[in-house]
Amino acid sequence: MILKEKISVLFILLVLNLSFSQEMIFNSQPKLMHISNPSFFGLNSWNRSGLLYNTTEINPNETQNNKLFYGSYSFDLLDFSLGVQFNNFNAPNIGYKRNDLNLSYVYKVELGNDLWFLPSVNVGFVSKNLNPSNLIFEDQINSITGYINQESIDPLADFFFAKNYTDLGASFLVHNTDFLIGINFDYLNQPNTAYDTDVEFLVPISYGIQAAYEFNMNPYDRRFLPRYSYLYAYTSVRRDSESINIFSSQEFQLGEFSVGVNQQFGLFDNFSFLNFGLSAGLTYENFDFGVSYAFSIQDLTTVGGYRYPPRIFDLYLSFDFSPFLRNRRG
Numbered sequence: 515m516i517l518k519e520k521i522s523v524l525f526i527l528l529v530l531n532l533s534f535s536q537e538m539i540f541n542s543q544p545k546l547m548h549i550s551n552p553s554f555f556g557l558n559s560w561n562r563s564g565l566l567y568n569t570t571e572i573n574p575n576e577t578q579n580n581k582l583f584y585g586s587y588s589f590d591l592l593d594f595s596l597g598v599q600f601n602n603f604n605a606p607n608i609g610y611k612r613n614d615l616n617l618s619y620v621y622k623v624e625l626g627n628d629l630w631f632l633p634s635v636n637v638g639f640v641s642k643n644l645n646p647s648n649l650i651f652e653d654q655i656n657s658i659t660g661y662i663n664q665e666s667i668d669p670l671a672d673f674f675f676a677k678n679y680t681d682l683g684a685s686f687l688v689h690n691t692d693f694l695i696g697i698n699f700d701y702l703n704q705p706n707t708a709y710d711t712d713v714e715f716l717v718p719i720s721y722g723i724q725a726a727y728e729f730n731m732n733p734y735d736r737r738f739l740p741r742y743s744y745l746y747a748y749t750s751v752r753r754d755s756e757s758i759n760i761f762s763s764q765e766f767q768l769g770e771f772s773v774g775v776n777q778q779f780g781l782f783d784n785f786s787f788l789n790f791g792l793s794a795g796l797t798y799e800n801f802d803f804g805v806s807y808a809f810s811i812q813d814l815t816t817v818g819g820y821r822y823p824p825r826i827f828d829l830y831l832s833f834d835f836s837p838f839l840r841n842r843r844g
Contacts, residue, residue, distance in 0.1 A: 538580050538601065540568045541776055541791045541806035542828045544726065544748040544763050548584065548597060548618075551696040551724055553634040553687035555597030556620035559588035564802075564832030571810075571825040578605045595620040609645035614638055616681075628690045638681035644709065645675075675709040696724040722752035731766075740769030757782045763793070770797045778808065780823075787811045788823040802832045 538549065546566060548554035563585035570578045586597040597618035604611050616638040623631040685698035701717045708715040725748070732743040749762040758781040765774030772795040778788045791808030808826040 538568065538582075538603070539570050539759075539778075539824055539826060540566070540580070540828050541763075541793060541808050541826050542566065542804060542830050543750060543761055543776075544746060544765060544774075545795070545802070545804055545832075546584075546830060547696070547724060547726075547748075548586070549582070549599065550722055550750060550752070551634075551685045551687060551698045552597055552599075552616070552618035552636045552683070553620055553632040553685040553696060553698070555586040555618055556588070556595040556622050556632040556634070557687070557689065557694075559590050559595065559622075561587050561835040562832055563835075564830060566828065566830040568829075569827045576605070576607045578603065580604075593622045595622070610642070611644075612640065612642040614640050625688075630687075630689055632687040632689070634685045634687075636683040636685065638683065639678075640681055640705075641676075641678050642707075643676040677707060677709050679705040679707060681705060691728075693727045694725070698722050698724075718755050720752065720754045722750060724748070724750040743768050746774075763791075765793065771795070772804075776806070776808065778823075786823070789826065791826065793828075800834045800836065802830075802834070804828070804830045 540546070540549070543550060546564070549566075563583070566580070566582040566584075568580040568582070570580075572578060580601055580603050582599065582601040584597070584599040586595055588595040597616075597620065599614070599616045599618075601614045601616075602611075603614070616636055618634050618636045620632050620634040623633070625631055680703065681701055682703040683698065683700045684702065685696065687694060687696040689695070698721065700720045700722075702719060704716045704719060706714055707717055727747050729745040729747070730743075731745055732739040732741065735741055744767040746765045746767055747763070748765070750760070752759045752761075760779040760781070761776065763774055763776035765772055772793075774793045776791040776793060778791070780786050780788045789808040789810050791806055793804065793806035795802065795804040797803075806826075806828040808824075810823040810825045812823065
């Protein structure tokens with residue numbers, strides 16, 4: 515009975531600890547919009563693949579990282595695209611690992627006047643595990659010297675928890691050459707993510723909204739700016755359970771180079787400015803490189819104590835298989 519109570523307490527603590535890790539926190543949303551909205555795979559009939567490495571510093575003693583691979587292929591004659599994403603999430607401090615494989619089918623509908631509608635259905639396969647041996651139990655701590663022993667006799671230290679489940683989602687995107695508006699829904703089947711078969715923890719349905727507009731800063735090919743110069747403004751709002759995350763970015767695309775800033779806001783107990791980020795990118799032929807870093811905006815006035823927003827680092831590389839690209843962002 516005592517062991518079962520301790521397992522239940524551990525589950526509650528981990529749910530609280532990992533509730534903010536259900537979705538990836540990253541800065542490169544304008545470039546990798548398909549992570550939030552898979553309908554983006556069908557945009558402009560892209561055939562591309564890429565990699566993303568993401569590190570999130572939750573607090574000074576805990577870092578989480580994501581390693582993501584994606585690819586898409588367009589069947590132009592049949593008016594649909596296929597997309598695949600695989601993400602490996604690792605939180606080594608608490609012994610938590612998660613692998614996500616997501617498959618997407620995007621149908622393309624031309625509404626006229628260069629206006630397109632891209633509905634998508636998505637299926638995700640999730641495998642996660644938890645190794646409590648990486649945690650520090652009470653019997654490992656010497657209360658007099660503060661020394662932490664490597665071994666524990668706590669029965670939970672020998673447990674290994676694993677869980678597999680399926681995630682169903684849908685997304686939609688409307689766009690033309692200047693703007694796009696998207697909406698996505700995740701966890702439509704509300705999977706049970708609890709490790710214990712006797713416990714039910716259903717993930718609530720989450721949803722997000724995305725919008726972007728591209729301003730041509732050099733419509734008359736003035737010499738003081740590169741030929742393909744744009745201001746790309748992007749914003750997204752995502753609702754997960756009881757929290758809301760708001761992301762916005764403003765990026766100057768100057769030919770093959772791009773520089774920008776981004777901001778993230780959160781709404782949980784109250785509205786907070788979480789972090790401020792800088793980004794830079796470079797295209798060469800069919801390759802696209804990018805890096806971004808977000809500085810945390812610390813808040814000492816938070817009710818209940820000190821709040822430490824995450825610091826985020828992104829590094830991505832993508833390759834477009836189109837034979838017609840030549841070192842430009844037009």
